[in-house]
Amino acid sequence: MKIITTVGTSLFSNWGNKDKDKWDKQEYNETLFVFDGKPVIGIKKATIDLIADLKKFATDKKQQAAAEIASIEKIDPKSEAEIYLICTETNLSRVCAEAIGAYFGERVKKISVVPGLQVKNVEKFKKEGVVNLLNALENIAQGGHYWDGCVLNITGGYKAIVPILTIVGQVKQLPTYYVFQEDIDTRYDLIEIPRMPVSYQTEAFEKYWEDFSRFGTKFDGIMEKANLSHAFLSECGGCLEESDGIVTLNPIGKILWWSYQQQFFFLRTSDEVWAEIERQHEIKRILGAKFCNSEIRSNKTEKKQDHYVFDDGNNDNRLYYFEDNGSIFVYRTFESEEKAKAYINTPFKETQRTEFIKQSIPKRILIQR
Numbered sequence: 590m591k592i593i594t595t596v597g598t599s600l601f602s603n604w605g606n607k608d609k610d611k612w613d614k615q616e617y618n619e620t621l622f623v624f625d626g627k628p629v630i631g632i633k634k635a636t637i638d639l640i641a642d643l644k645k646f647a648t649d650k651k652q653q654a655a656a657e658i659a660s661i662e663k664i665d666p667k668s669e670a671e672i673y674l675i676c677t678e679t680n681l682s683r684v685c686a687e688a689i690g691a692y693f694g695e696r697v698k699k700i701s702v703v704p705g706l707q708v709k710n711v712e713k714f715k716k717e718g719v720v721n722l723l724n725a726l727e728n729i730a731q732g733g734h735y736w737d738g739c740v741l742n743i744t745g746g747y748k749a750i751v752p753i754l755t756i757v758g759q760v761k762q763l764p765t766y767y768v769f770q771e772d773i774d775t776r777y778d779l780i781e782i783p784r785m786p787v788s789y790q791t792e793a794f795e796k797y798w799e800d801f802s803r804f805g806t807k808f809d810g811i812m813e814k815a816n817l818s819h820a821f822l823s824e825c826g827g828c829l830e831e832s833d834g835i836v837t838l839n840p841i842g843k844i845l846w847w848s849y850q851q852q853f854f855f856l857r858t859s860d861e862v863w864a865e866i867e868r869q870h871e872i873k874r875i876l877g878a879k880f881c882n883s884e885i886r887s888n889k890t891e892k893k894q895d896h897y898v899f900d901d902g903n904n905d906n907r908l909y910y911f912e913d914n915g916s917i918f919v920y921r922t923f924e925s926e927e928k929a930k931a932y933i934n935t936p937f938k939e940t941q942r943t944e945f946i947k948q949s950i951p952k953r954i955l956i957q958r
Contacts, residue, residue, distance in 0.1 A: 590670040591698075591739045592661055593729055595746030595754065596677075596686040600655035604646045612681045617702070622683055636684065643688035657689055660744040660768040663779040672697045673729050675722070677706045677747060701725045708747055719753060719840045720807050723847045726757065740764040753840060759785055760848045793828075794849040797821050801828075801838075801846050802855060802951045806915040808843045812836045854881030854956050856910075857949040858919045865922060872908065872922045875901055878957040880908060895937040898929070905929070911942060920945050 601609060621636045629637060652659040661672060672693055676682040683702055690697040703725050705717025730736050743754045744767045751767075758765035765782040794801060800821045804810035814822070814834045822829065828842025838846060854877060858866070866872055879885045880899055890899050899908040907929035909921040920937075923929035 590665065591673060591729060592664055592670045592742050593673045593675060593726065593739060594657055594661060594742040594744070595675045595750055596657055596682050596689065597745035597747070598681050598685055599657065599745060600643055600647060600685040600688060601681055603650070603654055604643060609681070612684070613679070615680050617678045617680055617683070617707075619702075621680060622687065636680075639684055640687045640691065643685065644691040647688060647692040655685070655689065655745070656768055657685075657742075657745040658692065660742050660766060660779065661693070663768060664740065664742060664766055668696065670696070674700045675725055675746070676700065676702045677750075678702055678704055678718075679707060682746070699729070701728075706747070706750070708749060714749065715840060716809050716837075719843055720809050722750070722753065723757070723843065724807075727847075727851070736761050736763060740766065742766050744768050753844065755782060756841065756844050757848075758782065760844065791849055793825050794846065797825055798850075798853075798953065799951050800825070801850075804838050804846075806855075808838050808846060810837070852956060853953040855951060855953050856917045856919050857946075857951055859945065859948040860950065862920060862922065863950075863952055866919075869922055869924050871904075871906055871924060873954065874957070875906055875908070876919075877954040881954065881956050893933045895935075896933060898933070909937075913942070913946060918942075918945060918949055 598609070601612075621633055624637065647654040647658060652662055657674075661670075662668075664670070672690075674686045674690060674697060676686045683700075686700045690700055703718060703721045705713050705719075705721050707714060707718065730739055739761075741754050741758050741763050743751050743765060755765060757763070762784055764784075767780055767782070769778045769780050800817065803812060812835070814831060814836050817836060822836070825842075828838060828845060830837050830839040830842075856876070866876070879889070879901065886899060889901065890897050892898075896909050897911055899910065901907070905924055905926040907923045907926065908919055909929075909932070910917055910919045912918070921932060923932070
């Protein structure tokens with residue numbers, strides 16, 4: 590089991606230190622948390638000392654030290670689960686997460702600070718925070734492919750995160766928990782948010798997936814209303830936010846599109862190359878089973894002359910591709926190693942790349958698991 594836990598500042602507040610405002614006013618600074626074994630001075634030493642003090646407080650008080658600790662121990666009383674801590678982009682949330690991480694030890698597999706997840710700038714929260722939070726969840730679920738065994742613990746963190754994670758829990762059908770503090774000193778009750786026996790409609794995404802793709806791989810693109818069809822605006826209005834002729838995906842739209850698109854691998858290519866891929870059944874299988882995985886793609890790619898070549902190994906299948914602005918462009922595919930090798934000496938300079946980008950249209954392949 591993987592317990593994904595959002596981290597707030599209850600550990601610091603319960604500890605009773607009066608410096609909370611001072612920490613809250615500071616902009617997030619990653620360098621405060623880079624402990625490389627070298628001597629530390631000044632504010633970095635203060636950070637280390639604070640984490641140590643909070644860990645000691647947690648060790649002494651246990652479940653009474655923080656809602657995050659109480660909820661994790663309620664969810665996993667046998668101490669068997671892996672723990673993943675999600676922090677807001679604040680020093681204090683990170684400090685508390687580091688202390689909670691020290692308290693639980695090796696069970697904590699990752700502490701993630703989510704850029705843009707803060708409450709001082711609502712536009713930054715909507716544009717960056719929501720998307721980066723979804724990406725952090727996706728990374729924990731191994732690219733969004735393995736949600737089995739994941740549970741959401743939404744006890745800590747900003748209130749603005751709660752509805753987002755609740756929707757994610759419903760869409761992905763994940764157990765979602767929080768603790769109810771019945772008595773301030775002695776009692777926490779664990780509550781599971783019921784999973785509704787409903788599924789969200791995917792017909793709109795099936796029909797308009799190319800339109801949704803235009804908002805970019807991070808779902809934060811900006812489109813002019815005049816460049817979107819009336820049918821798309823009308824049927825998908827619940828996923829969109831419009832202001833002064835500019836259209837973006839709203840938080841609900843980002844969550845639903847993020848969840849839907851995890852079924853597919855998206856690429857861009859020309860009609861001519863796509864027609865060739867449609868005839869190459871083995872190439873199409875490789876796209877959906879291997880090439881779609883960024884780690885496999887990286888391990889099997891070599892730079893040869895002007896080309897990046899995906900070599901599938903002990904067979905004749907080869908793919909020529911490049912990446913640009915977050916998109917993957919596939920421009921030649923071969924089921925013959927001999928023909929693939931012959932193509933290596935064909936020039937593919939910046940002018941050819943630019944021209945191919947102009948010719949390319951979005952395509953998708955169902956991911957094979």
